[in-house]
Amino acid sequence: YTCSPMPVWQERLIVLVFGIDPGSTATGFAAVRREKGRFSLIEAGVIRTRSKDPIPHRLHTIHQGLVDALVRIEPDCVAIESIFQHRSSESALRLGQARGVALLAAAQAGLEVSPYNPSTVKKSVGCHGRAGKQELARIVARLLALEKPLAADASDAAAIAITHIGHQALARLAAR
DSSP: OOOOOOOGGGSOOOSOEEEEEOOSSEEEEEEEEEETTEEEEEEEEEEEOOTTSOHHHHHHHHHHHHHHHHHHHOOSEEEEEOOOOOSOHHHHHHHHHHHHHHHHHHHHTTOOEEEEOHHHHHHHTTOOTTOOHHHHHHHHHHHTTOSSOOOHHHHHHHHHHHHHHHHHHHHHHHHO
């Protein structure tokens, strides 16, 4: 009697995903793992900067906070919110700068990065595309079996990580 290889859908697809929700005053991050069909939160937090500080200082704070978290957590990959349209070109520029330092931190750690737009993230975790932050936070808390929701930016980062886990599993199945 010989053992057959494990079916693709039972293989462990991703060990640990680090989600990032970039922002110039609050950058959320969350490390999420999926094992045996359940999501678990390893760590989550928000890197806060002061809006009155100069942009270079704020970007340095974000970068260093993400570098520290990536070294501590040692994820397998990174999922990040992609840039979407903003009402203000100035806020879009600041978001792009924060996203840039997040991408740099991931690249320095040698990690693959996958972007997801906010609408895709919301739909992937079970919200509608225009769901608010509170609704998303409640659903993420349920998916992670948390007693209370995470801070909004950390919750968004966890949703991004969950989205990547789901998309990775679907891509793997489609490849077979």
